[in-house]
Structure formats: C-alpha cells, structure tokens
C-alpha cells in the first residue's frame with residue numbers, strides 16, 4: 523500500500539491494493555479496528571462539513587486511511603438516504619480536488635512525491651490520456667495554461683449549470699476538441715472523481731449472513747448518521763428580516779457565548795451553531811461576524827457548506843439529539859413546549875411581535 527493510495531482511495535490501483543492486502547472488512551469491523559473509526563469519521567465529516575479530511579490527519583496510518591474508504595462506502599450504503607450518497611461523493615471529490623491542487627503545485631522535487639499524484643496520473647485514471655492535450659506553455663515553470671479536451675469527455679464531465687461559460691456554444695471548438703483553462707481542466711477532474719465515488723452507491727450490504735452481521739455491527743454508527751441527516755431536513759428554515767439574539771434558545775445562546783469567548787467547540791457544537799445561524803437567515807459572512815474572532819473563519823466555512831450550492835439549507839439537531847450531545851443547557855419554560863431550537867426561535871419571535879402589537883394597541887386606546 524502506497525501513501526498515494528490512501529490519499530486517492532478511489533484510484534483503481536488503491537482498490538487493487540485493498541484486494542491484495544487480503545484484509546477482511548468484516549474482521550476489521552468485528553475488531554473495531556482504527557480503519558472503522560476513521561471510516562465513520564469520513565462519512566460524518568462528509569455529511570456535516572463537506573470534507574473527508576481527517577480532523578487529526580497524523581493519527582491514521584496509511585493502511586487505516588486506505589481501508590477506511592471501503593468501510594465508509596458500506597456505511598453510506600447502509601444509511602440508505604440519497605442525500606447521504608450525494609453529499610458523501612461531493613465531499614470525497616472536493617477533498618481529492620484540494621489534494622490534487624496541492625500535489626500539482628508541489629512539483630517533481632517534493633520529498634513526499636510517493637504520496638503525490640501528477641496530472642498524468644489523473645488523466646490515466648480516467649482514461650483521458652489521448653483526449654486531453656496541453657497547449658505549448660508560455661511559461662515553462664508554471665506549465666501549460668490551457669488544454670484541449672475532446673468534446674465527448676468535455677460534455678460528460680462538465681455541467682451547463684456551472685455557468686454560461688461552460689456551455690459548448692460559448693467555447694472555442696476546433697477539430698472536435700474544446701479549449702479549457704488549466705483550472706477548468708481540474709474542475710472536470712473533480713467531477714470525474716465525484717462520479718467515480720458515486721458509482722455503485724448505494725449497494726446492498728444485507729442479504730447474506732456475512733452482510734447481515736456487518737450491517738448489525740455498524741448499526742449504531744448508521745443510526746447516528748441517519749439522525750443527523752433527518753434532523754437537517756426536519757424543520758422549515760426560519761427567515762426573518764432582522765435576527766434578534768434575545769429570542770435564541772438557551773442552548774444556542776450558551777454556544778454563542780462560548781464561541782465569542784474563544785472557547786473550544788466540539789464538532790457537534792460548531793455544526794449546531796453554524797446551522798442554527800444559517801437557519802435563522804444569516805449568510806456565511808454574517809455568521810463569521812457574530813461568533814467572535816477565534817471561530818470566525820471556521821464557522822463561516824461551515825455556514826457556506828451548510829447553505830450549499832443548491833441553496834438547500836440544513837437545520838441544526840433536534841432537542842432530542844442536542845440532549846444526546848449534552849448541548850441542551852439552561853432549559854426554560856418555552857423548552858417544554860417545543861422539540862427543536864429553530865421552533866423555539868420562531869415561537870419566541872412570534873410571541874414578542876404579538877406582545878409588541880398588544881402594547882401598541884393599548885397605547886392607541
């Protein structure tokens with residue numbers, strides 16, 4: 523197993539490395555091996571943060587990192603939610619894209635070259651060697667700034683929804699090839715990666731004794747991830763013209779105070795706070811602006827992912843999940859009447875508006 527395989531586990535050579543390692547996934551799961559923990563983290567971070575990068579990258583050896591990939595595919599399949607597959611495949615592709623950019627920039631003299639991929643590696647991986655041709659470089663150090671991609675793969679891996687400039691009618695097309703900038707070629711490779719990861723997902727895990735045992739052993743992780751996903755879609759997003767922190771539920775006020783004081787936030791706490799603030803109508807910039815300097819960048823990034831490109835938004839966890847995370851604190855009377863922090867905010871805002879209207883009527887009389 524090469525570090526390169528762990529870095530790009532969707533490469534065919536990585537899959538061969540897993541097969542030739544002759545390690546039974548069922549055994550790893552039964553023994554609760556590190557690869558299982560990393561596989562669970564992989565899926566959880568994909569669903570909650572849009573990346574599969576490990577929170578502590580140096581905690582995992584090459585074998586655990588590589589084996590975590592097939593385990594994460596099993597977990598995603600068991601979650602049985604189309605949103606999970608989509609989010610997971612995008613996160614794998616986005617993480618690979620970041621790594622690809624770093625690798626291509628690193629150059630040939632890099633000491634970690636055994637872990638790094640080249641553009642040729644990616645073109646070979648996706649059978650694009652003869653279908654992508656570089657223009658002569660203006661600058662030999664930086665390499666070609668443009669490439670010609672055969673129209674077939676261009677149409678396969680591009681999406682007109684990315685913007686008008688991706689439409690074929692707006693492109694230079696010569697001898698059946700489309701001219702793309704280097705950065706655009708990398709976008710096409712990201713999409714090729716997303717498709718490779720999504721291919722075959724979800725698959726059927728149950729149906730044999732071994733599959734049923736595997737599914738049972740992973741069930742607690744799968745349930746937790748399912749809850750996270752269903753929490754995200756459970757509540758209508760509450761939009762208000764102006765967001766009033768006085769109406770925040772006590773759990774969120776506590777998290778906000780913690781963030782503003784620069785204290786550490788657990789993954790669940792950071793996700794909850796960002797998702798709540800996005801849910802009440804703050805944009806990612808505003809989220810970064812209210813959570814204090816220490817967490818501004820990280821929560822702004824989370825908020826950007828949560829308010830993702832399709833415009834769909836994700837609700838923070840329900841009160842039940844908040845209790846399980848020990849994030850339900852300082853409950854008050856209103857907490858007994860609601861089941862979700864966003865519903866708390868919605869009812870508190872409505873009650874305050876009704877009471878203001880009553881007061882105005884009283885004054886008029």
Ligand code: SF4
Nearest residue numbers: 771773841844850857
């Ligand atoms: S009951 Fe719900 S809204 Fe109230 S503090 Fe707990 S998690 Fe927050």
